[in-house]
Amino acid sequence: MSERRVVDPTARLDYDGELIGDDVSPGGAGAPLAWVERWYAEAKADPRVAEPNAMVVATVDADGLPDARTVLLKGLSAGGLTFYTNTRSAKGQQLAAHPHAALVLLWHPMFRQIRLRGAVTPTGPDDAAAYFATRPRGSQVATRASRQSQPIGTRAELEAKVAAEESRWPDTGSPADVPAPSTWGGYLLRPDVVELWVGRRSRLHDRLVFTRTGDGGLDDPRSWRTERLQP
Template sequence: MQSAEQLEAEQVDERLFQGDEPFALFDRWFADAKAGEPNDPNAMALGTADADGLPDVRMVLLKGHDARGFVFYTNIDSAKGLELAANPKASLLFHWKSLRRQVRVRGPVEPVSDAESDAYFASRPRGSQVGAWASAQSRPLQSRAELEQAVEQVEARFGDAPPPRPDFWRGYRVQPLAIEFWRDRRSRLHDRMVFRREGLDAPWTTLRLYP
């Protein structure tokens, strides 16, 4: 027979999955992560694939999200930028270890508007703005000194003026066709709830999955 504490915990777990709209559910989970995750609650693994279908994954930071999708920023000539140009689809994974939860996202990718990229770039610390100009991201670097020299050249170029967004740096939006919410449970009998849709304008369907 379950104790009152166990019943209450299970009721709380069930409330974690309430709702028929995944973006609102993500908002609730992300708010919990920002309140309880000790480091980078907006960190997410980004999976892409090149033109041959060879997958690649790395950690990036979520910089915006709404009903249109999940946004991150990068150099368009970086490995991920080139892979997205060849194959504009991606997956995301948020893993909040302290909460024992994760969220998976899959879907096509589109560039965000120039205005959106400009606005976010203007909000970045100056050091990050300079770094975006100085770094030929993912390309060979002879030494740390070469990178530091590139930073000095950018700082000299712009002086005290705020650097504008480089043409080679922009945002991307992952537009989900599937969003899965996962919650750790006893005996590895985890909770999994997935929202899926056939197209970006199609309605969501909801399905529980075996762990």
């Protein structure tokens, strides 16, 4: 029996992203924050990009094996990038044991990607609760109902748990109606490496990498070395 192919090996798309250029200092010579902020703002304004703050978070498990999933970027500052999740989820437990991660923001219609790596620290319960209060009520209820990453017998069981939590917290219209569970937490990744990637024709992609050399923030040009990488 011949091998069945589920991916077309001949498929090609010739990327045509905008070149980064040799001047890498818009608003902060040699620092990555201005670039990340600008690219994110442009992705947010592009109607082709359905979820501009979707990003892949890669961690390692207890066996040192990679694990990755998509979450939403919820904070960007000179200090780093913030996201939120259940601290008892697979990624939460992995970050507790190995507090480093890699992030990928991919805006495919724009032929742009940002890769970041660094140490991850919890943001604290007050910060996590404050963000939780801004979430839609349905997301709040679902978060309380789900023991994220744990097995469950049927979808009906999960929906029953959601219904029970919905009844437990009467809807008065206040964002504080549904309190954050004790397992809800925020995480801040402080990058040591930030790579800007632009897809170009004939796979001659444009790559620029910022590598940390000091203790300053993402906006401090004295704390970063800039290099262009071959595609």
